[in-house]
Amino acid sequence: MITATIxxxxxxxxxxxxxxxxxxIRPEDVDWCDATQTPALLMEEPAAYSASPPADIKVPAEFLNLAASVCAHTDERRFAILYRLLYRLTWGGERHLLSHPADPDTRQCQVWAKAIGRDIHKMHAFVRFRLIAxxxxxQREQFVAWFEPEYRIVQLATPFFRKRFASMDWSILTPHECAHWDGQDLTFSPGVSKSEVPDADAHDDLWRTYYRSIFNPARLKVQAMQSEMPQKYWKNLPEAQIIHELISSSGERMKQMIATPERPVKPMPDNAYLKKLHGRKRPEPLLDKEQDAVES
Amino acid sequence: MELTRKLEILADAAKYDASCASSGAARKDSRDGKGIGSTGGMGICHSYTPDGRCVSLLKVLLTNACLYDCHYCINRRSSNVQRARFTPEEVVQLTLDFYKRNYIEGLFLSSGIVRSADFTMEQVIEVARQLREVHHFRGYIHLKTIPEASQELIEKAGRYADRISINVELPTQEGLDKLAPEKNLANTKQAMGGIRVKIEETVTARKDARQIRNAPRAKAPVFATGQSTQMIVGADESSDALVLARADELYRDYRLRRVYYSGFSPIPEPSVLLPIKPPPLVREHRLYQADWLLRFYGFDVGELLPKEEPNLDLELDPKLAWALRNRHLFPVDVNRAPRELLWRIPGLGTVNVERIVAARRHSRLRLIDLQRMRVSLKKVLPFIIAADHSPRVAVLEDANLRHRFLPAPRQLELNFNAPPPATPQDALMALSGQL
Structure with a gap:
């Protein structure tokens, strides 16, 4: 048995x-350990099995992408299952394994990769930059953001921000790792605590005003919102502060809308463009009913 | 009027437009350090409001003053809503400020019609021009266009925008005559036809430009990559069959990227011509599901809505409802059936159909394999044959099969005398496109 502590x-x-x-080395002969979780005192034993490797060890590029995602996950089985998949792809001769979505190892890795993809997507969506200087x-503007991803995705997720916000200086700080862009290089540093980030941006109020106004109280669907924006993200989203207020006032707002007396139809104003529009059409567009409506 | 108040009024005025897509734009970014922003690939929803809708773009009107009298619209001239107007510079600055904080993917700009279609279009275009040419904004821009505006202005809008759209609003001219007397379906279709031609010319020209070696990239023309539209559901008497037939025509003849369905909901300035009771939210959801079946699953409108049933079943998703009407086609063998048949199995989405097709090359599929692909077995079991499963004939013939799929009775979140709202699963399915 070999202990691989990495x-x-x-x-x-x-x-x-x-x-x-x-x-x-066969997958069943390796015990994968996370060096940050285990004291690195375990002895590594010499190989129990060896043979000459297949002429050339080749893996599809697709595997490397999959592996990069899976490694960002936190499930402790990930390194072992990934190695088993790699072994089967090469020594095992199962070269088409990745196109077999019902295989348990392939499927498990795809499920993990999907969770990583979703976490990256949510980071792209929910990071909120604050202007600090x-x-x-x-003359470059400097922004800072605090974000708490579920997995270790900072290096996978931040190239997106470099493309999008190349002309600003920015740092994204997380508990595990931080990313910094200065217009030249994207660099990474160890994680920090939330207290290092400014609490608010002057534009947060304007943003909340927009959020409040774009919400339609006549069609409340709280669970639909939560399935896409789970509560765990709320604490770092400036607009989430007013969610409860919007929900609790929506019933009353809806009642008011229904109780509002219906507005009568106003006559057509004297406007050349409107006359041209109406002149082009057939003369009988239900004017009678409109007239009834005005009178009633 | 101060900016905050304007934003309140003009965002409130824009919220009835359901479109929020920010995907499908041509790839662009700001790595040259000149401007700001990027597009391409998947759009991003930066937030969600408690109505379950995503916030992807800053969606505002330039002004909510309007000459038209569309009765479903809060901004119609007969409404007493407070009016406001942004200057182009104000919208530009708001867009940039919001974008830099990663609140949004870009701008969705529309406007009430003031003076004339052309005058209004020019104002809208000016905002997009400043963003693109003065600030080198590479984020997403969606411009609403007015079908009566001149072709030159529509083309100009398309040069700055990633997407342009014209709302048909209602499926028939009779409906428009009654509720939106200034709107004309023929004009709308003509403008959509013009946009389609422009989009296709641009795609071809881009391909050509790529084939000529060393041709400067900038020579390729720039134009929006797609157009979309919206129909309001439940404001007139149109059946689902009428709504979907119109949508199908728009997809086929004008190559629209999306048709949005917006269930009419009460507005603070109700019109005397409109129903007081809104349609159930789930009707809109069923229309989206049916829309997906038309576009990605090979269904025809006539199959989903036979003449004797012109409205979608509100209790069951449209594929399941179709399958229950066509039981003689089942069970389908997941190990043998072609894609087109797999698409028709209730509970199987296109992604899982692809997985099944890939996996069955390796081995005969059993239920455990489907379960691993996260297929809902409860839903598919009566309709499929797998290596270790074959449904009892009695199940498919059972007159009560429908009851097996009805949702269990449950507590309603809010009930304004309307049927139950869509469940979160429904919402998830609507978002992912999976049925």
Whole structure:
């Protein structure tokens, strides 16, 4: 039995997996451990099995993408199942394994990758930048955001922000890892605590005004909102502060709408463009009913 | 009037437009450090309001003053709503400020009609022009266009926008004559035809430009990549069959990306010509499901809505309702049936159909395999054959099969004398497109 103790990153897993694969180590002979979870005192034993590797160890590019996502997950079985998948793809000769969605290993990795994809998507959606300063020398605006992703996705998710916000300086801070962009390089640093981030932005009020006004109280669907924007994200979203208020006042607002007396039809104003529009049409567009409506 | 108040009025005025898509734009970004923003690929919903709708774009009107008298609309000239008007600069600044804070994907700009269609169009275009040319904004822009505006102005709008749209509002001219006397279906279709031609010319020209080696990229023309529209449901008597037949025509003849269905909901300025009672929210949801079946599952309007049943079943999703009317076609063998038949199995979405097709090349599929793909077995079991499953004949012939699928009675969230609202599962399905 071999104990592979690695940092919980894709590059660490890939380096170790490549080495084990070259040595022909079978998946059932490896015990994968997260170095940040386990005291790294366990002895690594020499290989119990070895043979010459297949002429060339090739894996589809699709596998590397899948592995990069799966490694960002936090399930402790991920490194072992990923290695088993890799072993089956190469030594096992099951080269089409990734196109077999009913295979338990493939399916499990796809499920994890999907969770990672969703977490990345939610990060792209729910990061909220706050303007903290304007650099006097370069005139570049400087923004900071605090975000709490479910998985370790900072390196996977931040290239998107570089493309989109290349002309601003920004930092995205999370408990695990932080990303920083200065117009030249995207760099990463260890995680920090929330207290290092400013609490609000001057525009948050205007944003809440928009959020309040775009909400339609006549069609409340709270669960539909929560399934896409789970409560765990609310604490870092400025607009979420007014959700309860919007929900609790909607019934009353709806009642008022229904109780409002119906407005009569107003006559057509004297406007050349409108006359042209009406002149083009057939003369009988239910004017009688409109007239009834005005009188009633 | 201060900016906050204007935003209140002009966002409130825009919220009845259901369109929120920010996907399908041409790929662009700001890595050159000049402007700001990016588009391409999947759109992003940056927030959700308690009505379950996503907030993707800053959706506002330039002004809510309007010459038209569309009775379902809060901004019609007969309404007593407070009027306001943004300057183009105000909208530009709001868009940029919101965008930089990652609140939004871009701008959805519409306007009440003031003076004339052309005058209004020019104002709307000016906002988009400033964003693109002065600020090099590469985020998403959706412009609402007016069918009566000149073709040159519509084309100009298309050069700045990622998407343009014209709302048909109601499926028939009779309905429009009654509720929106200034609107004309023929004009709308003509304008949509013009936009379709422009979109297709641009796609072809882009392809050509790519084929010529070393041709400068900038030579390729720029135009919106898609158009969409909206129909209001429940404001007139139109049946679902009429609504879907119109949508189907628009998809086929004008290549629309999306038709949005907006269930008429009470507005603070009710019109005497409108029903007091809104249609149940679930009707809108069923229309979206049927729309998906038309576009991605190979169904015809006539199959979903036979002459004797011109409205969709509110209790069951339209594919299940169709399957119960066509039981003789089932059970379908998931290990043998072609894609087109798999699409017709209630409970199977297109993604799972692809998984099944891929997986059955490796082995005969059993129920455990389907379960692993997260197929809802309860729903599919009566309709499929798998390696270890074959439904009893009696199940498919059972007159009570329908009852098996009806939702259990449950507490209502809010009840304004309307049938039960869509469940969260329904909402999820509507969002993911999975039936």
């Amino acid at each position: 940092q919980p990153t894709f590059s660490a897993w890939r380096g170790k997996a490549r080495e084990l694969l070259q040595r022909g 304007v650099d006097e020398a370069t």
